Amino acid sequence: MIFGTYIGGMADWGGFRRFILIYTIIYGASCITKHFNDFKILMLGRLLGGIATSLLFSVFEAWLIRSHSDAKLGKKFLSRSFSSAAYGNAIVAIIAGLVANKAATATTMEPVFGDMIYAGGYLNPFDISLFALILCGLYCASIKEEEKFGEGENQTTITSSPEEQENSESNWYDGLKNAFTTTIRSRDIFLCGIISSLFEGSMYIFVFMWTPALKALSGDSPPPLGLIFSAFMVSCMAGSSLFSIFSTRIKEEVLAIGVFITATVSMVLIAAGSTDTVLLIGMLLFELCIGMYFPVMGIMKGSIVPEDRRAAIYNLYRIPLNFIVLFSLLADLTPTFSFILNAILMSVATILQGILMFRRLNMYRTTRKQRQRALSGSSIEEARSLVTVEEHKD
Numbered sequence: 027m028i029f030g031t032y033i034g035g036m037a038d039w040g041g042f043r044r045f046i047l048i049y050t051i052i053y054g055a056s057c058i059t060k061h062f063n064d065f066k067i068l069m070l071g072r073l074l075g076g077i078a079t080s081l082l083f084s085v086f087e088a089w090l091i092r093s094h095s096d097a098k099l100g101k102k103f104l105s106r107s108f109s110s111a112a113y114g115n116a117i118v119a120i121i122a123g124l125v126a127n128k129a130a131t132a133t134t135m136e137p138v139f140g141d142m143i144y145a146g147g148y149l150n151p152f153d154i155s156l157f158a159l160i161l162c163g164l165y166c167a168s169i170k171e172e173e174k175f176g177e178g179e180n181q182t183t184i185t186s187s188p189e190e191q192e193n194s195e196s197n198w199y200d201g202l203k204n205a206f207t208t209t210i211r212s213r214d215i216f217l218c219g220i221i222s223s224l225f226e227g228s229m230y231i232f233v234f235m236w237t238p239a240l241k242a243l244s245g246d247s248p249p250p251l252g253l254i255f256s257a258f259m260v261s262c263m264a265g266s267s268l269f270s271i272f273s274t275r276i277k278e279e280v281l282a283i284g285v286f287i288t289a290t291v292s293m294v295l296i297a298a299g300s301t302d303t304v305l306l307i308g309m310l311l312f313e314l315c316i317g318m319y320f321p322v323m324g325i326m327k328g329s330i331v332p333e334d335r336r337a338a339i340y341n342l343y344r345i346p347l348n349f350i351v352l353f354s355l356l357a358d359l360t361p362t363f364s365f366i367l368n369a370i371l372m373s374v375a376t377i378l379q380g381i382l383m384f385r386r387l388n389m390y391r392t393t394r395k396q397r398q399r400a401l402s403g404s405s406i407e408e409a410r411s412l413v414t415v416e417e418h419k420d
Contacts, residue, residue, distance in 0.1 A: 042089035042337070043166055045081060050163035053078035057152040057159070061143050084340035091328045091336065104328060105273045108321035112266035116259040116317065123255060126151035205338035217382045218330050219343040222323055224375040225286070227350030228293070228368040229316060234354070236309055239361035243302045254306070258313040265317020277390075278325045279383040285322060286376040289315040293369035297362055330386075 052074050059071030090111075094104045135147025209215050240249045272281055288311065295308030331339050350371070354364060 045085045049081040050159045054159045057156040060152045084337050088337040108324040109270045112320045116262040120259045202338050205335040221375050223346040224371045227347050228371045230351045231354045235361045235364045261310045261313035262317035265314040269318045269321045278322050279386045282322050285318050290372035297365035
């Protein structure tokens with residue numbers, strides 16, 4: 027939580043592509059540590075994995091949004107990109123689960139260097155992950171476009187001379203400090219962060235608790251966890267498809283309200299359900315909401331969070347999320363109480379999203395009225411300026 031936030035916040039200053047390469051190296055090193063039969067090395071691997079996770083959930087998205095902005099593509103193209111990403115993530119998750127299960131059972135885990143280094147068995151999926159990370163790093167390194175930074179943080183490119191970069195770069199910690207100040211002073215940015223932390227915190231609690239909840243009701247016969255996980259991913263794909271349909275008709279702020287209300291209902295079903303059928307229906311409904319949430323929140327954060335501090339603010343958003351997850355683990359809650367907590371978190375997120383929705387809709391109406399006045403009676407320069415602002419937001 028601490029190191030990941032600081033290092034992820036440096037991406038605006040250091041460049042998105044450069045930090046994706048750093049992500050592949052750090053996560054690859056984390057995978058390698060799993061082969062060692064040493065507690066300190068394994069803990070180092072967990073530390074590296076936490077840092078890499080912060081980069082995973084901030085730098086890629088910041089690079090995507092910045093690339094759309096530089097290409098002057100409208101919001102509908104960004105919506106398609108996020109929807110396709112959510113759909114593709116579900117497909118990759120299904121394939122990765124099948125491949126990892128096959129690899130883990132293909133061989134047994136055995137020592138290869140005394141009692142210190144092991145290979146095979148449950149370590150095989152980590153080796154496959156390492157291979158995927160190498161491919162990701164090589165592809166990223168092969169991209170010939172200029173490095174992209176947080177706008178205003180660093181306008182030089184990787185081809186600039188060292189003297190130019192030294193004169194233009196600010197201190198690495200300035201980005202995180204400015205991101206914190208911006209988040210506190212802007213109510214929209216602050217609300218967006220709290221809402222995303224509440225939903226994603228509930229999502230992680232759900233990940234921890236859905237298996238114990240189903241096992242508690244299944245009795246002596248274990249539930250088909252692999253089949254259930256595949257059904258979850260299909261529900262995520264359905265959610266991303268629904269977003270593609272609704273996003274052309276409904277603003278994302280309004281659509282998010284429906285997502286959070288549905289998620290609240292799903293958590294109530296899971297917490298109050300007395301049969302595995304009711305639990306499974308509630309869980310599939312929540313996975314549907316997850317499939318819609320990520321593209322919806324991606325679009326909202328893309329329009330609310332300023333470009334020059336995007337990666338740093340995204341990493342700040344993960345701090346309350348981590349506290350929610352830590353609380354649920356340290357409190358040792360039962361599955362039922364965990365889902366009750368999720369229902370409460372989702373209810374709070376719905377209320378906050380309502381506040382944010384009204385603020386954003388009022389801003390849209392005010393901007394539209396100013397544009398109409400400018401087009402009807404003001405100078406041509408003012409009209410063009412307002413039109414440009416409107417197109418950038420859309």
